[in-house]
Amino acid sequence: MADITIGLHGGAGALPRDQLSEAEWAQARADMKAALLAGWKILRAGGTALDAVEACVIVLEDSPHFNAGHGAALNADGEHELDAAIMDGATFRAGALAGVRRIRNPISAARRLLEQDDTVLLGGAAGDAFAAGEGLAMVDPAYFTTERRVKALASLKARALAGTVAQASEGEKHGTVGAVARDSRGNLAAATSTGGFNNKPVGRIGDSPIIGAGTYAENGIAAVSGTGRGEVFIRRVAAHEVAARIRLGGAEIGKAAHGVIHDVLSPHGIGAGMIALGAAGDPVAPYNTLGMHRGWITTAGAIFAGSHEDMVAMGLAP
């Protein structure tokens, strides 16, 4: 029997500490805690890691404070194209969608695809049609739009004209949400959902829906969800690389995750983080950005959340 645990990230695009108001941070932290507890409740009742990561990500998708679902980034046309994936480490089954526009909770559509045990990845309108056919909640794309993302898009378009995109904060550029969990039978699961990044090219598919790049789970080894510059995660097959370093290289989870972020991804430029979980023990959350929204509930039931270096203790889970 493995100790249950759950971890999440809310994007490696945390704003610089001095730009993150105490009020915003408190709200984001409260939503992270709610997301963790949504998953924890399932795990405590003997439910699966797969159910737990889906429940956790739904809360983050519904929160306006994270770049997924409501609050998602806008592409260069000012529209939302959402990516999501979920993977069951017990069976290697996975479901993923790329570039969907009307599914309220893309992670639940990914889960339905996983359950079909056939197609893994659906792109564009076909993903929306699949979700509608499954009876999932569909929304007008305006549902996803928040004032912050509209401002961020305008700011990045202005920067693009001025040639100063590189100086944009990570908060303007990136962000994604993800969760990893281990259930009482030792099963691992991972889930990731994102709006991509502000001002992204229309049709661009990032790492979140790519199994092995931004999302991966393998029982007995690791569950990983990434955030940051998706192209680098794709090129270095980052999430699977963490698992390979454990299974084939004999590394433990902390060293494997840290090594992939700092030794593999950092040489391609700053902008990467992940939440990862091994076969035992608590989640690890390395990143090379200024900050990364993240949180977890330890095997002892202690809730933590953080945006920059230090983690805030948020009580014990029931």
Next chain:
Amino acid sequence: MADITIGLHGGAGALPRDQLSEAEWAQARADMKAALLAGWKILRAGGTALDAVEACVIVLEDSPHFNAGHGAALNADGEHELDAAIMDGATFRAGALAGVRRIRNPISAARRLLEQDDTVLLGGAAGDAFAAGEGLAMVDPAYFTTERRVKALASLKARALAGTVAQASEGEKHGTVGAVARDSRGNLAAATSTGGFNNKPVGRIGDSPIIGAGTYAENGIAAVSGTGRGEVFIRRVAAHEVAARIRLGGAEIGKAAHGVIHDVLSPHGIGAGMIALGAAGDPVAPYNTLGMHRGWITTAGAIFAGSHEDMVAMGLAP
């Protein structure tokens, strides 16, 4: 200095030997030889592995005998949605397209995306628009359609109604083309292009455009292009797993590639093959299907092609 070499596959969906006419096989073999020589010519002149795999795959895309470009499979709506990817093992740069419909040579569009060094994966109409903007040859979708694929789609739809899809030949179900090469500086590259499989769900994205799943290259380690049931390649991150077994597990290329096909993929069902190349030596081409179109030019310049067990010697490369 490494010995130059190039290898290709023309899909793990080779027809059963008794259904493959001598005339068809001779034509497919001639096109494979032409594809190999297109890449070899570049390598012999001191060109890059990246240029060689692109040139090789272009010939296969243009041939009606393979499921990529002209001759591509039809989806459930009777339309073509093409996937392709190319990766440079020297730089980990990659370009890929999913679900494009009008690019005569999707592999060249993937190559242009690679050169931009920004977006790795473009989906749907955005991929077509990118290629058109790059000045690549665009075609009416009817260009891709061949009589064989129209018949295969009708046959598979009939089988779907009769519940006998499982008895369809691999040739009706699968197929993809791919190439791997090593140039005189020891650089590795991989490229894959496909129409997916006959009667595939609209919007389904397979493993070919997924870096790490169906396509992967890493200098000093391996270049891999897969073919077969794409979903299994995605779930097991098959191409990157080959590289990881070499780099982290100390396996040599033959053992790594064989192990991934037979130990990792086969338990999920039959329908997988790959062409793979290590840091030195000749290509390897394991598969678990009845046959797989494949060919290579050895480091000694000998050309071989095969569809089932035995390889046919096709002379020496100039």
